[in-house]
Amino acid sequence: MNEKKMRAVVLSGPGPVENLVVTERPVPATRPGWVRIAVRAFGLNRSELHTRLGLAEGVVFPRVPGIEAVGVVDGLDPADRDSGLGLGQQVATMMGGMGRTYDGGYAEYCLVPMGQVVPFASALPWEVIGAVPETLQTAYGSLTTGLDLTAGQSLLVRGGTSSVGLAAAALAKDLGARVLSTTRNPDRAGALKEHGVDHVLIDDGNIAGAVRELLPEGVDAALELVGTPTLPDTLAATRVHGTVCFTGMLSNQWIVPDFYPIGYLPKGVRLTAYGGGSADLPVSVLQRFLDGIAGGDISLGPVNTYSLDGIRQAHADMEQGRAVGKLVVLTGA
Structure with a gap:
């Protein structure tokens, strides 16, 4: 046979x-x-x-x-x-x-x-x-389990033109959040605006000052998709009692050498992380997202x-x- x-x-x-x-x-x-x-x-x-x-x-x-x-x-x-x-x-x-x-x-x-x-x-x-699937699972889990994002809050997406960054922006906007997203390439700013992002920041490695010009106290939540090189600056852009979720490693760097929490973390800013799998993507969430794309209500x-x-x-x-x-x-x- x-x-x-x-x-x-x-x-x-x-x-x-x-x-x-x-x-x-x-x-x-x-x-x-x-x-x-x-x-x-x-x-x-x-x-x-x-x-x-x-x-x-x-x-x-x-x-x-x-x-x-x-x-x-x-x-x-x-x-x-x-x-x-x-x-x-x-x-x-x-x-x-x-x-x-x-x-x-x-x-x-x-x-x-x-x-x-x-x-x-x-x-x-x-x-x-x-x-x-994996993009949605990661974005959904980061915003829910990682950040507990709610309507009316502000979200910084560090690495906004990545697939997870775009999905996170779409989910956050659907939730009713104010979204700030970064890109290193000015030519991609228009694509982020068309995707519904409220504020596009050109990332030169230091965007905390630009974030605080928009939101003097800092963002409520931040999704770190670039990795450890930008993590300190992302923490600096987040308000006291705000949360940063470390999810992505676009830079291929994910280790913080000689990590000293008191010196590394701004006082009162919370740092968490997210990594999930199939069990973390409810059937209803996947179906609703696909239906939203089909109906033109969600931008992929x-x-x-x-x-x-x-x-x-x-x-x-x-x-x-x-x-x-x-x-x-x-x-x-």
Whole structure:
């Protein structure tokens, strides 16, 4: 009997984009407690760049990268036929070791634990759906669990043109918050304004003064997506009893050397962090966001689309910061 094959991106080991190779592999077999997904699209994330650069821990090579994917249920073990999932059900999956401890979403099929599958129903194009899951999970979790943002508050998004930054701005505006977002590139200020951002700040590494010209006491909440190089300045832009949530590492720097809390943290400013997975994205939140995009009520921001064969170009664009918004690969499956 011929074994069914699929196309997948395999990372041979840490290094340049040339280490990402599209190859043919067997379609993963179903097993109890796991779901096989026919992948229609997957988003790219800095986490996968960290894996390729050798900055991620616990990765065994060769590995199919990818911490997220969207598609349809393609296979279930007979023991899981009463799970509530059915063949053809649209689903998203993310995190939980994908692309690190087991093969991830950079393939035409992937096999993931049932507990990290989020069902939905949408007629949106797959490239749009593919831009949503991990970006939404991260932005939603950061604003709720991380910052407890409420209507009428002010939010600073440090790293505003990233996919998470754009999603966070959209969610915050939908909530009724006042949004300040940063970009290092003045040419991208217009895109942020069109996205609904109230105040765009050109980031030269020191924007706390500009924030306090707008809000003398500082912002109520700040979402740090750049990393530790800008974190002190973000803390300085936040009011007493305000909160900064450390979520992203666009700079690839996330360690604070010789951290001395009393010297590092402005008095009364709170610092927290966020990192989540599929379980942190409620089905209702994903469905409402997709419906909002379809209805024109929520702006997703730009989506940059690639084919599976264009994975090296996509990774190079992500590494060099050449694109605004989310990078999505369509598998063609």
